Amino acid sequence: MAxxxxxxxxxxxxxxxxxxxxxxxxxxxxKYNVTFQLTPMSTVFEGDLDFILKIIKEMxxxxxxxxxxxxxxxxxxxxxRDKNGTIEQKINSVKEKL
Amino acid sequence: MAxxxxxxxxxxxxxxxxxxxxxxxxxxxxKYNVTFQLTPMSTVFEGDLDFILKIIKEMxxxxxxxxxxxxxxxxxxxxxRDKNGTIEQKINSVKEKL
Amino acid sequence: MAxxxxxxxxxxxxxxxxxxxxxxxxxxxxKYNVTFQLTPMSTVFEGDLDFILKIIKEMxxxxxxxxxxxxxxxxxxxxxRDKNGTIEQKINSVKEKL
Amino acid sequence: MAxxxxxxxxxxxxxxxxxxxxxxxxxxxxKYNVTFQLTPMSTVFEGDLDFILKIIKEMxxxxxxxxxxxxxxxxxxxxxRDKNGTIEQKINSVKEKL
Numbered sequence: 001m002a003x004x005x006x007x008x009x010x011x012x013x014x015x016x017x018x019x020x021x022x023x024x025x026x027x028x029x030x031k032y033n034v035t036f037q038l039t040p041m042s043t044v045f046e047g048d049l050d051f052i053l054k055i056i057k058e059m060x061x062x063x064x065x066x067x068x069x070x071x072x073x074x075x076x077x078x079x080x081r082d083k084n085g086t087i088e089q090k091i092n093s094v095k096e097k098l
Numbered sequence: 099m100a101x102x103x104x105x106x107x108x109x110x111x112x113x114x115x116x117x118x119x120x121x122x123x124x125x126x127x128x129k130y131n132v133t134f135q136l137t138p139m140s141t142v143f144e145g146d147l148d149f150i151l152k153i154i155k156e157m158x159x160x161x162x163x164x165x166x167x168x169x170x171x172x173x174x175x176x177x178x179r180d181k182n183g184t185i186e187q188k189i190n191s192v193k194e195k196l
Numbered sequence: 197m198a199x200x201x202x203x204x205x206x207x208x209x210x211x212x213x214x215x216x217x218x219x220x221x222x223x224x225x226x227k228y229n230v231t232f233q234l235t236p237m238s239t240v241f242e243g244d245l246d247f248i249l250k251i252i253k254e255m256x257x258x259x260x261x262x263x264x265x266x267x268x269x270x271x272x273x274x275x276x277r278d279k280n281g282t283i284e285q286k287i288n289s290v291k292e293k294l
Numbered sequence: 295m296a297x298x299x300x301x302x303x304x305x306x307x308x309x310x311x312x313x314x315x316x317x318x319x320x321x322x323x324x325k326y327n328v329t330f331q332l333t334p335m336s337t338v339f340e341g342d343l344d345f346i347l348k349i350i351k352e353m354x355x356x357x358x359x360x361x362x363x364x365x366x367x368x369x370x371x372x373x374x375r376d377k378n379g380t381i382e383q384k385i386n387s388v389k390e391k392l
Contacts, residue, residue, distance in 0.1 A: 005139040009366065011303070012310035016180055016364040019188075023195035038192060039137040040144075040185040041103040041174060053249065060273065069278035070310040072303065074368075075271040076139060077256070082114055082265035087138040090117070094136060097121035107268065109205070110212035114266040151347065158371065167376035168212040170205065173369040175354065180363035201335040212376055215384075219391035235333040236384040237299040237370060242334075272335060278310055283334040286313075290332060293317035
């Protein structure tokens with residue numbers, strides 16, 4: 001189980017607003033049974049790393065499908081094998097220490 | 099107004115768990131009147147860029163204060179000047195398109 | 197063709213030095229015929245995105261093979277389809293404007 | 295002494311090419327006596343953290359000065375206090391293990 005953060009940024013679009021691209025990428029997520037959280041700067045997934053990377057690669061294609069010619073995608077993987085890291089466990093771990 | 103994401107990772111600590119460090123860094127935030135959100139992978143702030151960078155620099159020192167000798171800090175700034183970008187506005191912008 | 201930057205950070209190792217892990221990860225790269233550049237903060241690849249992601253996934257496993265229990269891997273993809281983006285072209289593009 | 299990587303990306307420019315913006319940001323660097331390296335994905339500095347952040351904040355303003363309305367800037371700080379981390383030392387540390 002990994003927790004994986006992704007940000008997909010289309011470049012050279014001519015508009016400062018990117019939320020329509022984010023929404024279009026999220027339509028990909030809805031096709032899969034995967035736990036995720038939308039944050040102000042990214043989308044965070046939890047689950048099997050290969051499965052999540054497959055979803056991210058599909059999301060990364062969306063702006064190109066809409067005519068964008070350059071996409072900058074950042075993926076941050078937190079892969080922990082001594083413990084079952086999940087979105088909820090990570091947040092709770094911090095909160096109970098606050 | 100900028101939206102700024104930060105992740106502070108102590109290196110060479112000998113333990114895989116980092117939540118105590120995150121919690122300690124958050125005690126810095128509580129000293130300030132600043133809007134923020136804890137995500138599974140980071141902390142996201144909104145507000146004046148210089149003010150947020152000042153808080154982040156103070157947070158970055160916390161692991162060193164606790165004896166850590168190497169800290170990896172990632173800061174991602176989303177600075178928009180045509181519109182008042184906030185945490186709530188960014189999330190809502192996507193949600194209303196879904 | 198994409199240009200892809202990767203950083204693989206083992207967590208909880210008990211030592212601040214990480215260069216041995218970076219060197220071990222690089223032994224994976226040497227098995228493949230791929231163009232790459234070592235930078236002070238990362239490794240940068242150029243080539244087919246799927247091929248590079250395959251190499252990165254193999255590199256990501258190396259610290260686990262050596263007993264590490266948590267690995268933080270960051271991947272940054274610059275995927276351009278209007279032009280053949282390469283490491284050399286990106287650097288030269290900037291240098292000729294300086 | 296810290297090693298700090300920065301990437302400054304103007305959004306909504308209408309052109310996929312960003313090298314002119316990178317070059318313009320580099321004119322800021324030339325005003326200062328600072329060690330840096332241009333990589334295919336970023337600029338890497340070494341030196342005093344506060345000094346480098348001051349330079350980065352000045353670079354971050356350059357696209358706005360040229361009319362851009364949204365800028366995404368990523369800063370990655372590798373701050374080591376048990377050893378004098380430099381660009382050269384980091385690269386050599388890996389190379390001598392290869």
